[in-house]
Amino acid sequence: MNAMGVRWTAEQVLALAPDDASRRAGSKLGTAGPWSGRGSGEGAVWGLCKGSGRVPYRTVVDTTGLAYLCECPSRKFPCKHALGLLLLQASDGTESEETAAPDWAGRWLAARRARAGSAARQSEGGGPGGPADPEAARRRAERRAARITSGAEELEQRLADLLRGGLAAAEQRGYGLWEETAARMVDAQAPGLAGRVRELGSIPGSGPGWPLRLLEECALTHLLDRAWLSADRLPAPFATTVRTRVGLTSPVDGVPVRDHWLVLAQYDAADARLTTRRVWLHGTASGRTALLLSFGAAGRAPGLSLPVGAVLDGEVTPHAGSGQLRAEPGEQFVPVEGPAAPPPGGPVGAALDAYGRALREDPWLDSWPVTLTGVVPARAEYGWQLADADGREALPLTPAAQSRPGLWRLVALSGGAPVTVFGECGHRGFTPLAAWSPETPGETVPLI
Template sequence: MTEQGVRWTAENVLALAPDDASRKAGAKLGGAAPWSQIGGSASGSVWGLCKGSGSTPYRTVVDLAGPAYTCSCPSRKFPCKHALGLLLLWSAEGVGEPAEAPDWASDWLAERAGRAARPPAGGPARPADEEGARRRAERRAARIGAGVAELEQRLGDLLRGGLAGQEQKGYAAWEETAARMVDAQAPGLAGRVRELGTIPSCGPGWPARMLEEAALLHLLDRAWLGVSGLPEPLAATVRGRVGLRASGEGEAVRDRWLVLSQYDSVSPDGRLTTRRIWLQGRTSGRPALVLDFGPPGRPPGLAMPVGLVLDAEARFRPGSGGLRADLGERFGPAVPSSRVPAGVSTGAALEAYGEALREDPWLESWPVVLGPVIPIPGELGWQLADEEGTTALPVPVSGSGNRSRSGLWQLAALSGGGPVTVFGECGHRGFTPLTAWQAGSSEPVAVN
């Protein structure tokens, strides 16, 4: 196996589990007793047969470069408990020396390698119908313009009628407006409208938050109506925020990417789970946001344990504030990091967010590694203070997308009153911590 001496930790493996039940079941299969024909290859894969309730053992294979999994068990969870158990056995050095894979494992690995090397389907691209594309773009722009006009009227009605009755009116009216934005082919506007409709149920202080979001939505409407006169970087941001896909190829960056954080959020209607994975280039220092999505009842398929480093190419999407990226070719298995990412002061974090807002006024937050900082609980709210204690950032503890109070106490316990390094999202409501490193340790701890 590639770099056999470099192993994932048990925490890295269990972070892949789709839920607590899988985590517990996988831990029970992390010993050698239920396994046979265990092996691993020099190219970065492991396999084994796991005894189940039936007479035929389950065939389990893991490609560490993905990671990717296959198993003959009937489970619909991804990865299943057998894949987790096999990885735990491997992390405990229970796989042995590199060996040749049996047919049932090599066939799947070869098929996977073939898919990665296969050119895009459809053969050579046909010459673009530029005139047809232009007409389609004009028709869509007209639909979006009509949708924007309707949305502006809806926002005007909201302000004229006041916010006091929004709790009683409920979410249905906003869902209807969002559906109208979908009809207008502006999915970005539809998403923001749905978020606006959920604010009255978010607890104390919701009128101020609703007014803020309505103002940002109005700003986006006005920007779309005047998009032709905007500088191209800002115009690309507006088009992306409205829901138009950026044209052209994005910048491709090969680096050793450190996984800083991974967490899931569920859409207001409960139909979609979004997994946000934050990466940082070891050489470039560039942040990258990788998104994956899961349908109802199933988690997203992409999973990257915090603390791993992968040598890969990331292709950044145009008009995404320089953050959104898709992972391309990977050049080996992911390995645990042996060092803590360098942190910046709270003042530098605010400056970075301010610079990002110049390119994207609708950006809610910017990824930042703070350190060294000290978490400070307080009656009026939590803070993360620089080690000298001269400046600090507030930490929100309630509302959509923020960390729970129990997670903050976990951070305080990790600190023990001393400095820690913290990765999180710095925005207009403060700093949301996601991952922390204790002084003198390279082991990341998720703050949730």
């Protein structure tokens, strides 16, 4: 964008859209026709968009933190008007002079940035009233830990009853008993355990081999229970991982990392209660991979949205724990000119080794971020896979990845030739999230 010294592409703007309908609607508003009063300056763009009513919608985007304000009634985030404004800005052929924001945009920008500064000061000082009472915090933590311990002991008894009665009986009992147990874990303030119980309840009768899958998941749940009950005897990083897995928030206590971050992928996962957005970043100087998580209530998109393929100057602070992939973003991510080469990677064998090492630190890990170099998408007897160019090793794609349009985008990008692919490698297979061809190594192609 002009105000930040770099211009986003239309593809990067469209990557912010919450769904295909928003992309189509935003594209229609990416022309000058419906807009008036447009301007940019101090890390923001604004404009008035003519809608179906008599009064145009006022729209402003804070591009330093990718926040949006629009008077339209849409519940999508960003709405089509914010997307159209950004697309129009991206399509301008010349740099425009920065101007002062109108009062309505200036007030929102000032209030938003003041809140961000206040939140940072409260984080440093423990709250608006000064440092938090450590003794009160300790007592709250002890009460919650006692409730989680009670829930873990109850879950252990539930697993013992299941194995004593035989796994075959799990299919006849139905899902109700599992949901009741999950509700008890929620009451125990252990949402991580509740999630694992619901996963267990979905396995019986789910297809051939379900008893083996149920036994594997029961073993992992039992391991998590025992690890929680013995957390005081575990190494500190692993104990933090255990606390995170049962549902406690991991502390943000790492050293902040300032870098130029390549946005590798962004996608949402939703259930009846929550929408979780995962954003993968790669530090071009540090070589670090970071995962940013943001959350929204059911039916609403999370607030954090970054354009895939952009290089952003910013700071992230890692959470504690064994893997230390998850991080908290700083106040601003500013797009910069710079190389967007893919992260360094290796063949299929190296990816499997990386996933195996990660499992030693976190046995409950579903997947691990890896970059495959020189791989070719190929159709096998059991479905699609990514194979090394010499054909010696291959990774099957997960069932979900094989049903997405991104698979065909990857096949078209490859055309039978080796490509570089970033994604998540896990026990269910590999999920491709972004790819690069040898001809255009600086162009990130999103696959999800």
